[in-house]
Amino acid sequence: MNRYPPCPMPPAAAVFGLMPHTDSDFLTILYQDDQVGGLQLVKDGKCFAVKPNPQALIVNIGDLFQAWSNGVYKSVEHRVVTNPHVERFSTAYFFCPSYDTEIESRCEPSIYRKFSFKEYRQQVQEDVGKLGRKVGLSRFTVNAIYS
Numbered sequence: 001m002n003r004y005p006p007c008p009m010p011p012a013a014a015v016f017g018l019m020p021h022t023d024s025d026f027l028t029i030l031y032q033d034d035q036v037g038g039l040q041l042v043k044d045g046k047c048f049a050v051k052p053n054p055q056a057l058i059v060n061i062g063d064l065f066q067a068w069s070n071g072v073y074k075s076v077e078h079r080v081v082t083n084p085h086v087e088r089f090s091t092a093y094f095f096c097p098s099y100d101t102e103i104e105s106r107c108e109p110s111i112y113r114k115f116s117f118k119e120y121r122q123q124v125q126e127d128v129g130k131l132g133r134k135v136g137l138s139r140f141t142v143n144a145i146y147s
């Protein structure tokens, strides 16, 4: 369960409840408060609000799905902006494999090398600690410049 307290906005700016990111799992199932929006998708540098719908759950593709599908399905970048007046709640279920599961696409040519979910999570944690941000899947391409 995520809670976003109300945050007064500085003029002409949005306050991030959650910075732009992709999820490091396989799939995320999300329920956002049916009154208070705030979830936005980021596509081609533009942000699109996801309108709350009390009848619907949001299903986000995660990084592992992108690697497993060899980039056919994209892990969606998203963020949350806070509301200046009301608090917001959301509930996220992160569908993840066991740590030793190996992710590979079996497509030729494969964009990503084979990696375990444990390796991926550890790399994300290390990058956030050292660089202050997640590098994500680009570390795991066959021709990765990082690794």
Ligand SMILES: O=C(O)CCC(=O)C(=O)O
Residues within 6 Å of the ligand: 002, 018, 023, 030, 032, 038, 039, 078, 080, 089, 090, 091, 092
């Ligand atoms: O609160 C939301 O709507 C999104 C939460 C989210 O993106 C996350 O927990 O990874």
Ligand SMILES: [Fe+2]
Residues within 6 Å of the ligand: 021, 022, 023, 078
């Ligand atoms: Fe997320």
